Amino acid sequence: MKSHTTYLTFETTERRQFVRITESVQAAVEEAGVDEGMALVSAMHITAGVWVNDDEPGILEDALEWLDKLAPPSWQPPVNDVAQSLRPTPGDYRHHRGGEDNGDAHLKNLLVHHQVIVPITAGRLDLGPWQQVFYAEFDGRRSKRVVIKVLGE
């Protein structure tokens, strides 16, 4: 069995941003020399996620807007009544009592999930034709990491 670990570092320009990392995951598989196995792609932060979807700008913009409704930030006015109602009942996130302002990013992490596992077949990521791997940043503009663990042979 072969095992290989790679870390990716991100410093996004936007607070919320999707970053396509399919090519970096494939590169990690090639460094590992694994033909059959799995690649775990896991955010090492609690305000970020990993999503496999289409690299179509409309989808990514739709998703960011919608996540702001479902898990509303409190550092900007709620976009509508639903976003207002999904804010915490105390008026602000309890998490903010310690001076943070990223309570919404923890809930976005829950929705998106912080990891995916990509199957590896014949040395390639075994993805469907439209599937791309994205790092999903919800509290960026600072250094964040993803770990890629490749297992197989």
Place this chain on the structure above:
Amino acid sequence: MKSHTTYLTFETTERRQFVRITESVQAAVEEAGVDEGMALVSAMHITAGVWVNDDEPGILEDALEWLDKLAPPSWQPPVNDVAQSLRPTPGDYRHHRGGEDNGDAHLKNLLVHHQVIVPITAGRLDLGPWQQVFYAEFDGRRSKRVVIKVLGE
């Protein structure tokens, strides 16, 4: 280490539908001849998911109705005010600018997640007594695939 890959193909009669695939995943494990390991079950599409839950028709119907509220389609009237408010602010999904009408299915994919990993113990899927594996179709009536990758020994 043994590795085995199986693809399942679906052509659902409904646009949205849960399809139980536990038995197909168990069959893949037996083909693999793996006694101890993991089975990755991953949708190869960006408008589908994989969910482990109870094969109780009420739960599945509850889940489909609820997903239509949280991630509302725009090809039918919103079912209530929340569904209306969770639609994109431009009035329709940005993704639909290219002629698609399945923007909601991409968001349902995000909520449900496109994959699960089932542990394998003594040659069997190590699931709880009520756990069944479902393929969750959100934009069906055409050919879609799931990849099952079994790893272990």
Place this chain on the structure above:
Amino acid sequence: MKSHTTYLTFETTERRQFVRITESVQAAVEEAGVDEGMALVSAMHITAGVWVNDDEPGILEDALEWLDKLAPPSWQPPVNDVAQSLRPTPGDYRHHRGGEDNGDAHLKNLLVHHQVIVPITAGRLDLGPWQQVFYAEFDGRRSKRVVIKVLGE
């Protein structure tokens, strides 16, 4: 390749509760004697989840309140209009026709997801500095289980 299986049992005092299990997962890795690999942590129930986030009480309380809005129980009054609207249209969960009252817990399972995979590097869980593993109970006060499957070498 080494493989090791551990089961954790929970009997929470609250119906909904997060239980930190990072140390139990690390202990399973040490029992397995695995230096490089993956640890699958998977709830064996359909009304529970596993979440990796920060062990900060405010976040956990924020998350439980918010999950009750998004996936509202019907055994207590809805906390606001959004929770009311996200209840099933028939007035109660179809799942309750069989005498259950935990329909909301199945939807919370969908949101949180029932499993995570933790990478193992140099014999340690390869988590970020704030990442802790939580068992997320949504229908507790009775015996529930998590399976930990460690694979690697």
